[in-house]
Amino acid sequence: MSKNINSLEQYKIEYAKSIENPEAFWEKKAEQFSWHKKWDKVLSWDFTKPELSWFEAGKLNITENCLDRHLKNKGDQTAIKWIANNPNEQSRCFSYKELHVEVCRFSNVLKGNGAKKGDRICLYMPMVPELAIAVLACARIGAIHSVVFAGFSAKSLSDRINDADCTILITADGGFRGEKITPLKDISDEAMDSTPSIKKCIVLERTKSKITMKSERDVWWHKEMQKANSNFSAEIMDSEDPLFILYTSGSTGKPKGIQHTTAGYMVYTEYSFRNVFQYSEGDIYWCTADIGWITGHSYIVYGPLLAGATTIMFEGVPTYPDAGRFWQIIEENKVSIFYTAPTAIRALEAKGMEFVNPYDLSSLKVLGTVGEPINEDAWHWYDKEIGKGNCPIVDTWWQTETGGIMISNLAGVTPSKPSFATLPLAGIQPCLVDEKGKEIEGNNVEGRLCIKFPWPSMARTIYGNHKRFKATYFSNFENNYFTGDGALRDENGMYRITGRVDDVIIVSGHNLGTAEIESAMDEHYNVCETAIVGYAHPIKGNGVYAFVICHSKPNNEQALRKEINALVQKNVGAIAKADKIQFVSGLPKTRSGKIMRRILRKIAAGESDDLGDISTLLDPSVVNEIKISAQ
Numbered sequence: 001m002s003k004n005i006n007s008l009e010q011y012k013i014e015y016a017k018s019i020e021n022p023e024a025f026w027e028k029k030a031e032q033f034s035w036h037k038k039w040d041k042v043l044s045w046d047f048t049k050p051e052l053s054w055f056e057a058g059k060l061n062i063t064e065n066c067l068d069r070h071l072k073n074k075g076d077q078t079a080i081k082w083i084a085n086n087p088n089e090q091s092r093c094f095s096y097k098e099l100h101v102e103v104c105r106f107s108n109v110l111k112g113n114g115a116k117k118g119d120r121i122c123l124y125m126p127m128v129p130e131l132a133i134a135v136l137a138c139a140r141i142g143a144i145h146s147v148v149f150a151g152f153s154a155k156s157l158s159d160r161i162n163d164a165d166c167t168i169l170i171t172a173d174g175g176f177r178g179e180k181i182t183p184l185k186d187i188s189d190e191a192m193d194s195t196p197s198i199k200k201c202i203v204l205e206r207t208k209s210k211i212t213m214k215s216e217r218d219v220w221w222h223k224e225m226q227k228a229n230s231n232f233s234a235e236i237m238d239s240e241d242p243l244f245i246l247y248t249s250g251s252t253g254k255p256k257g258i259q260h261t262t263a264g265y266m267v268y269t270e271y272s273f274r275n276v277f278q279y280s281e282g283d284i285y286w287c288t289a290d291i292g293w294i295t296g297h298s299y300i301v302y303g304p305l306l307a308g309a310t311t312i313m314f315e316g317v318p319t320y321p322d323a324g325r326f327w328q329i330i331e332e333n334k335v336s337i338f339y340t341a342p343t344a345i346r347a348l349e350a351k352g353m354e355f356v357n358p359y360d361l362s363s364l365k366v367l368g369t370v371g372e373p374i375n376e377d378a379w380h381w382y383d384k385e386i387g388k389g390n391c392p393i394v395d396t397w398w399q400t401e402t403g404g405i406m407i408s409n410l411a412g413v414t415p416s417k418p419s420f421a422t423l424p425l426a427g428i429q430p431c432l433v434d435e436k437g438k439e440i441e442g443n444n445v446e447g448r449l450c451i452k453f454p455w456p457s458m459a460r461t462i463y464g465n466h467k468r469f470k471a472t473y474f475s476n477f478e479n480n481y482f483t484g485d486g487a488l489r490d491e492n493g494m495y496r497i498t499g500r501v502d503d504v505i506i507v508s509g510h511n512l513g514t515a516e517i518e519s520a521m522d523e524h525y526n527v528c529e530t531a532i533v534g535y536a537h538p539i540k541g542n543g544v545y546a547f548v549i550c551h552s553k554p555n556n557e558q559a560l561r562k563e564i565n566a567l568v569q570k571n572v573g574a575i576a577k578a579d580k581i582q583f584v585s586g587l588p589k590t591r592s593g594k595i596m597r598r599i600l601r602k603i604a605a606g607e608s609d610d611l612g613d614i615s616t617l618l619d620p621s622v623v624n625e626i627k628i629s630a631q
């Protein structure tokens with residue numbers, strides 16, 4: 001494998017090369033993988049359509065690169081080490097050889113159940129090794145996986161299944177998370193009442209919960225695996241064949257099925273994994289994300305396995321059985337690279353040092369964060385109390401749509417700066433633009449963050465809706481990919497992400513669309529109209545604040561709040577429940593009827609003395625009323 005960038009000097013040289021001749025830069029990265037046939041052309045692109053193709057006409061299978069390629073030299077090395085929710089339950093290790101066998105067997109199971117190349121397969125599973133195995137088996141047979149986070153509701157699940165017309169659903173009888181068991185099969189059953197495309201449901205036994213199996217449709221994972229052969233020669237895919245769909249929230253109620261393809265995603269996740277974390281042979285790497293999110297796809301499964309690393313997978317939550325669990329796992333497994341989210345860091349900081357102190361964290365070499373801006377306080381706590389001042393922190397900015405880390409320091413190699421994601425990776429060309437789309441040059445400036453040149457792991461489309469893909473990402477600012485984030489660039493050219501500039505709120509690192517929550521609330525018979533905004537929350541980063549207009553004045557506001565949140569839980573998921581619900585008689589609207597969220601954000605933030613110009617409002621008096629009754 002090629003070597004990591006290992007000095008600031010070298011980063012600068014590589015960066016310059018990647019701009020001067022991107023094709024040559026990426027071609028070199030791609031050459032180290034196994035291909036059935038190499039590409040004819042490295043890159044073709046047109047952001048106006050948008051059309052993108054990387055390593056055109058190349059033939060490969062990503063799982064041969066994750067697994068088969070490592071069998072000769074590291075067949076016995078641990079590929080995945082899984083740690084159970086319950087600390088008393090035995091952990092499970094899969095060597096590269098063993099993982100290869102399991103993936104081949106499950107590939108045969110999928111085939112035996114009618115799956116074929118190009119089919120969409122939905123995975124709604126707990127964080128167990130079988131989830132990673134199922135992901136890889138889909139890729140091995142050339143099916144497109146669509147993993148739905150196991151915290152989503154039946155409605156969210158069925159919407160996602162229907163959007164992609166999935167033919168198979170893979171789930172479990174239940175999932176352990178802390179003290180709770182999530183009844184995944186019951187939820188799946190409810191979802192499958194309205195998913196005509198599902199022909200088979202493969203059920204993993206995990207919690208031994210009592211469930212019902214529908215004959216013909218439902219089959220047990222373990223029974224199918226018993227019959228399965230352990231040889232499976234991987235389907236040969238084209239570079240641009242879709243690898244997976246992953247849903248993310250947008251500014252309308254309907255989630256977007258972000259579609260990634262094979263070769264570019266492979267090249268970029270491996271490259272970024274090795275360089276950002278400065279992975280070296282023998283490291284024990286742990287990313288605490290869930291495979292239901294992009295972080296888990298790229299940096300629990302694909303990136304680490306492509307690099308031949310040992311990746312830890314944890315089933316549970318940071319506070320079970322107590323707030324020392326992460327630190328205990330680090331000690332016990334001698335974790336050297338640890339990657340988590342600011343919301344987890346803040347939550348654990350709040351529990352106090354008595355949960356950290358008992359553990360020996362001296363195996364740690366590199367710390368990482370992802371998902372939202374990390375505030376300076378949390379950064380310093382992480383640095384001092386977890387890294388003991390010895391571990392570089394990588395603050396990695398990226399998105400479901402970017403497939404991999406875009407802006408981040410390289411651990412110990414390029415400088416870090418608290419609350420700054422810092423510099424783009426070699427190969428990435430960010431820029432800041434003003435409202436009109438004009439690029440803002442120079443340093444010490446602020447604007448909307450765009451990327452002006454393609455990179456291999458960028459999303460290719462929104463499943464079934466290329467028009468929306470174009471409108472969301474390529475139409476705001478000509479010839480740029482628009483990220484939806486605001487950012488500033490300091491005197492040294494380092495980026496600090498300031499947060500979303502669209503109608504998306506990042507709650508505990510999860511991307512929530514305001515429209516999606518609003519339409520869930522609007523289902524209540526007494527709810528007339530709603531407006532959701534985010535507000536600063538000490539642990540979650542952002543909390544959800546709902547302004548709600550009722551048809552008739554509620555006689556029990558507290559009870560109504562509960563009912564409204566129950567609808568949100570049912571339609572979107574528990575993570576989207578409102579922290580605050582304020583009943584109002586009207587909303588601040590422009591004459592054209594657009595809700596002025598800017599004003600609501602100020603009120604939610606407790607900054608209602610400084611609302612700016614409200615004279616363009618249809619009815620400015622409503623603002624006063626909202627201010628007075630604000631929570």
Ligand code: WT7
Pocket residue numbers: 248293294295369370371372373374395396397398399400401421483484485497499500506509510511
């Ligand atoms: C949004 C993308 C990237 C995987 C997890 C989230 C925010 C992400 C950072 C960071 C500041 C960040 C952005 C981005 N974000 N990482 N290091 N600093 N903000 O993926 O759900 O697609 O959300 O998360 O606002 O646009 P996602």
